[in-house]
Amino acid sequence: MGMAQTLTRERVFAGLRERLGGKDTWMGYLVSCPYCASHYFAFVLVPLTGTYSIEVTVGGWVGAVLRWFLSSLLITVIAAFFRVVFWFVDETQGLVRRRQRTEEEETATRRLMRKKVEQTLPPPQHTEEPPEAPH
Numbered sequence: 001m002g003m004a005q006t007l008t009r010e011r012v013f014a015g016l017r018e019r020l021g022g023k024d025t026w027m028g029y030l031v032s033c034p035y036c037a038s039h040y041f042a043f044v045l046v047p048l049t050g051t052y053s054i055e056v057t058v059g060g061w062v063g064a065v066l067r068w069f070l071s072s073l074l075i076t077v078i079a080a081f082f083r084v085v086f087w088f089v090d091e092t093q094g095l096v097r098r099r100q101r102t103e104e105e106e107t108a109t110r111r112l113m114r115k116k117v118e119q120t121l122p123p124p125q126h127t128e129e130p131p132e133a134p135h
Contacts, residue, residue, distance in 0.1 A: 001079035001086075004038035007031055038079045042072040051075065 007013050008031060021028035030036055046052065047068055054070040056063050 001034075001038060001082050003041050004034045004079065005083070008034040008037050034083060035076075035080060038076050038083075039072070042075045042079070043068075046072045046075060 008017070013031070017028060017032050020031055023029050023032045030040065052067050052071045053074050054067060056066045056070070058066060
């Protein structure tokens, strides 16, 4: 998930995505869609790391290919689940930041309005202070 997210969303690979045509071309789409890229990463990384999480009863090369393919799909589904969880976390953090920004803007607006009102009010009238009472 992290590698797919980095490839498809981060600035460091923006040039590669642009050179390949972004989401407008087939090759560009392969490096612009996090879900698609996670499949390709899983297809390569499962045999490299030996992370076969599904066992099949079919033997021979058909069983090996099926085991590789299904294990890669399972890892991709797990990565997609984590991507959704992290999206909700990021979205929640974004909402908190927007709310803080809105509150700061409202406070600044209130200060400006208060200053305008204070400038339009006549200066306070000085009245005689009452005599102090003896102690």
